[in-house]
Amino acid sequence: MEAVKKEEIKKGPWKAEEDEVLINHVNRYGPRDWSSIRSKGLLQRTGKSCRLRWVNKLRPNLKRCFFSGCKFSAEEERTVIELQAEFGNKWARIATHLPGRTDNDVKNFWSSRVKRLARILHNSSDASTSPKPPSRRNKGKIVKPIQYFYPPQVYYSFGLVEEEVTTASSSSSKILPYSSSDQVDEALRLPELGIKLEHQPFAFWTDDPLMSEPHIANQQATIPFYPESRELLARLDNPYYYDILGPAGCSEPLFALPQPFFELPPAERRCRHVSKDDDEEEADVFLDDFPADMFDQVDDPNQSP
């Protein structure tokens, strides 16, 4: 008997006719009594399936772009990142802050980013052992972001180092510091990091009036990182590792690292894009400007000019 019942339940992609029936039901009774749709013999779908279809695809005011897809805007991405940091994986809650987006949209967005970064990090370990020649996209430049700051009082910044690597024998570099308060505001907040930056000094700011000037520092603090994070942090010894944070133009920050990277304090978390140049166009999509061959720019010392 149960086998017969199971047979009656239809699964898989929805047809237009089914959508029509579902829409008619909702128009008549409202978005409720999902299970009655099947009990009335209107559809051979479970109530859960009907609800899901309505919520994710059929209800009005959803963002749906027929020709170009409907990628998250930079603003939406920022919102997701901020709210994810605040609420965790509460996709439904996060979706309430994004008009026209469903929890499924947010969930898919987030998981695809996490997957992508995981792949990048995985590849990076291979790349560190056998660096490839610079990609076309990043040829000639190593750009090392970025700034971090630690709420609530202390702000850290690493500045940008743009390094010309046109030839293996002759290279130059310049530091593109973040100094204005606005830029600090644009920085990424991190808890106190146990990262030792030996290859590049960095400045930090503090709200403490006694320390109002930026300080060059080379300090190391300790923090109980998650075990999963330690491997990542270990790789930070590799100076080129920082390049995964993106080129200067789009400077995608560390907040994209997969959860959990470290434990953030519950309040005062915010992530912003950072741009070294106000006039510079903001990266339109979070992480999209991670070059697929992000470690390609590692200059091979054996490479001849």
Place this chain on the structure above:
DNA sequence: AAAAGACGCAACCGCCGGAAT
């Protein structure tokens, strides 16, 4: 041009909490 990999997304599954019985 073909194969492999990456990506996006729809939909299913299991769990949970609240309402109804």
Place this chain on the structure above:
DNA sequence: GATTCCGGCGGTTGCGTCTTT
């Protein structure tokens, strides 16, 4: 109070499409 049902949610999977090699 116990059980059942229903809806909501987060995690996961499967598949079609796009991109890269």
